Amino acid sequence: MSGLDFDSDGRRLLDQLFDKWSLLVLEALCDRPRRFNELRQHLPAITPKSLTTCLRRLERNGLIERLVVSTDPVAIEYRITDLGRSLESPLQAMLRWVVDHLDVVEAARSDYDERRTRSEETRSVPEWLHRT
Amino acid sequence: MSGLDFDSDGRRLLDQLFDKWSLLVLEALCDRPRRFNELRQHLPAITPKSLTTCLRRLERNGLIERLVVSTDPVAIEYRITDLGRSLESPLQAMLRWVVDHLDVVEAARSDYDERRTRSEETRSVPEWLHRT
DNA sequence: CAGTATCCCAATGGATACTG
DNA sequence: CAGTATCCATTGGGATACTG
Numbered sequence: 612m613s614g615l616d617f618d619s620d621g622r623r624l625l626d627q628l629f630d631k632w633s634l635l636v637l638e639a640l641c642d643r644p645r646r647f648n649e650l651r652q653h654l655p656a657i658t659p660k661s662l663t664t665c666l667r668r669l670e671r672n673g674l675i676e677r678l679v680v681s682t683d684p685v686a687i688e689y690r691i692t693d694l695g696r697s698l699e700s701p702l703q704a705m706l707r708w709v710v711d712h713l714d715v716v717e718a719a720r721s722d723y724d725e726r727r728t729r730s731e732e733t734r735s736v737p738e739w740l741h742r743t
Numbered sequence: 744m745s746g747l748d749f750d751s752d753g754r755r756l757l758d759q760l761f762d763k764w765s766l767l768v769l770e771a772l773c774d775r776p777r778r779f780n781e782l783r784q785h786l787p788a789i790t791p792k793s794l795t796t797c798l799r800r801l802e803r804n805g806l807i808e809r810l811v812v813s814t815d816p817v818a819i820e821y822r823i824t825d826l827g828r829s830l831e832s833p834l835q836a837m838l839r840w841v842v843d844h845l846d847v848v849e850a851a852r853s854d855y856d857e858r859r860t861r862s863e864e865t866r867s868v869p870e871w872l873h874r875t
Numbered sequence: 876c877a878g879t880a881t882c883c884c885a886a887t888g889g890a891t892a893c894t895g
Numbered sequence: 896c897a898g899t900a901t902c903c904a905t906t907g908g909g910a911t912a913c914t915g
Contacts, residue, residue, distance in 0.1 A: 646876080646877085647876070647878070659877080659878065659879085660878090660879080662878090663878065663879080685876090687876080
């Protein structure tokens with residue numbers, strides 16, 4: 612009754628879905644099919660290696676397809692599948708939440724850090740909390 | 744027009760939100776406030792260290808609160824904040840998608856792996872794709 | 876263009892034991 | 896009960912260079 616029951620399978624699926632780039636790549640492909648280097652441009656910070664890994668995973672999970680288009684110099688494009696499309700709206704909702712709440716989360720962090728540093732002048736804030 | 748524009752800030756926020764346990768912990772707290780060991784029971788595989796880390800992060804991001812309840816032996820409970828609550832429905836949607844599609848994703852994987860192993864008898868499937 | 880191949884480091888997170 | 900302290904293994908992922 613407490614909502615969803617996650618056994619280890621759910622846990623692991625979550626891992627693969629939410630790696631560092633998957634959500635962003637998936638969103639880019641929701642928009643329209645794209646090619647490898649288009650995606651690289653769209654996600655400026657991604658390295659070719661990471662992008663490859665990410666695309667293979669999404670493909671393996673059935674969320675996207677890799678298509679070899681027989682044009683003159685063959686083009687390779689990635690496009691979302693029906694399964695991937697079914698994730699679109701939950702995905703968009705999450706991403707939208709993130710952009711809509713960037714500032715308030717940021718504020719919460721400053722707040723937290725300040726309270727921490729004020730109350731205990733001795734111990735400094737663990738820096739693992741600081742990476743944005 | 745391609746939807747959301749993610750600069751590095753969005754990227755990093757995503758990191759912190761989607762660590763290995765955050766979503767699950769957050770969901771557990773959406774249900775009702777819980778105490779440390781309650782959460783441990785609810786997430787059987789989590790270690791105390793990971794749970795602590797996760798809770799501190801969520802707290803720092805303003806999604807949950809840590810409350811010291813002055814009962815006889817003091818009780819400590821974690822409860823979701825309004826900010827955290829605002830994430831509830833996108834979160835539930837994502838988790839629901841996952842449970843609803845566990846089997847079809849699983850099928851897609853078997854499919855992918857089989858096609859791979861069939862087409863190239865030589866190279867075996869990279870095992871990093873195998874961890875469920 | 877669409878990747879692969881290496882090298883390498885930082886960080887996540889498991890296991891375990893201990894504590895106010 | 897609610898953590899903290901260590902130690903340690905894995906790995907995700909960046910940088911860079913190379914290739915069919």
